[in-house]
Amino acid sequence: MLSEKQKELIERIGVFHEHKGMQPLVGRIIGLLLVHSNAEATFEEIVEELSVSKSAVSNALTFLQAKERITYHTKPGDRKRYFSLRMKNWSEELEKEMLEITKMKIFIDDVIKEREGSSCAEFKKCLVDFSDFLEFFKSEIPSIFKKFRSQKA
Amino acid sequence: MLSEKQKELIERIGVFHEHKGMQPLVGRIIGLLLVHSNAEATFEEIVEELSVSKSAVSNALTFLQAKERITYHTKPGDRKRYFSLRMKNWSEELEKEMLEITKMKIFIDDVIKEREGSSCAEFKKCLVDFSDFLEFFKSEIPSIFKKFRSQKA
DNA sequence: TATTTGGTTCTTTTTTTTGTGAACCAACCG
DNA sequence: CGGTTGGTTCACAAAAAAAAGAACCAAATA
Structure with a gap:
């Protein structure tokens, strides 16, 4: 799903955010959402693309929502949440x-x-x-x- | 040597710098140098006022010098280094x-x-x-x- | 009603960061 | 010289941060 180049870019974005004091996974999720071809990702996708545990993702997403850095929307007949950056912000x-x-x-x-x-x-x-x-x-x-x-x- | 108020202020300054990703002791040393009545402190003083080990202070000072946040000067007939913030910066x-x-x-x-x-x-x-x-x-x-x-x- | 899906929570483990303490070193002092 | 002072270095310990994993829960599905 992600090319090597994309993964590398996500990593760089992650490190940048780490330097600003964010926890590693939070930064990489921001990276993923920036790079992702639909500019959004489901919980599952994040778990898989970043190969981290569900709990880690859950916590990171909660944090990002609390900080108003992301939102999610849902699709009819689909229980999944589609998370995306609040870029207008x-x-x-x-x-x-x-x-x-x-x-x-x-x-x-x-x-x-x-x-x-x-x-x-x-x-x-x-x-x-x-x-x-x-x-x-x-x-x-x-x-x-x-x-x-x-x-x- | 330091009043309660001063210590508290140092602590606040330390936490602020921690939030910016600096390590705790580094931030508190900046605080100490800001608050210290002479605007400078010796290695010894830092160890005592912040009650940390010599090695921790040594590392933090090396870091702060590398980042050009502090300098030191010496006094004739006194081997001690007097560290101070490079405030003109x-x-x-x-x-x-x-x-x-x-x-x-x-x-x-x-x-x-x-x-x-x-x-x-x-x-x-x-x-x-x-x-x-x-x-x-x-x-x-x-x-x-x-x-x-x-x-x- | 039993099962799957999508996700959360809580406890435990792993990893990283921060700090300690002892040994060490170089310069000066008696 | 031999000891003190001012500081550095290195191996290790303590503490904190990050992530894992299992148990759990609620909504939808079969």
Whole structure:
């Protein structure tokens, strides 16, 4: 069902997602759904194509649904679920990732507060600068998407 | 040496970095260096304040140096190394993180290529759109920093 | 009603990651 | 020299993450 090239690509996609902290199987399922010729796969197919246990797949799919990365639909007279990526979401997904970066600001600000009245002026200036940038970046995120849309049209 | 509040903050910073895929001790060392009143710490101090073994600290510090997240300097007549965060780097660091997001483009493009000639027009459109955005975002990164600098001045 | 299908849950096993501790080494110190 | 200091390395242990497998369940089917 899957060519060597496809399997390799799935593996690469899996590793990429692992690096972002996802568990291995979750990443490879994303890979499979991206590569799969119908852009969707059944529970069974996932078990077979990735040769993992049903329980592992069940857990991974539950996780992916909780994170709203996938959905499934069913076909009349067919009890199987057809899982697919919620691709229309990609911009929300990316926005989340960008926001994730800015989350640092929360503890950076706490560090700044904690260091109030202490020395290390140079260091503290860096921290404030850093925090300012994170705030700036957060506020810029919507504009980035807006700019892309308008530039595209 | 460290207050409860400081320890808690270090722990939070540690967990944040763990979520990004760093190993626990590495994240907590970053936390310690951020919170430490001198903004620097010796090997010994790290061992004591975080109550971990010398070997664990040695490995974590080697890692952090390899990643260019820390440096050390020495003091005349003192063999100890004083480790500190390379804070002036924060913008490079952030830039790397943003670029990391765009790395997805590489395999998204491979997926697009792999799907050439297949159906799922809707899905493929999403992929192309996604890829285009990643390209756009990558090209925008320098402007974001530039805009921040000019807006600050 | 018995059986198959599609999937979940729970317990156990395997694997990986993280950290320990002892031995070691090089530089300096007395 | 012989010992101390500052740190590294390596073999191993503890802990956590990932996956397996069997038992189970609910809906559909025969």
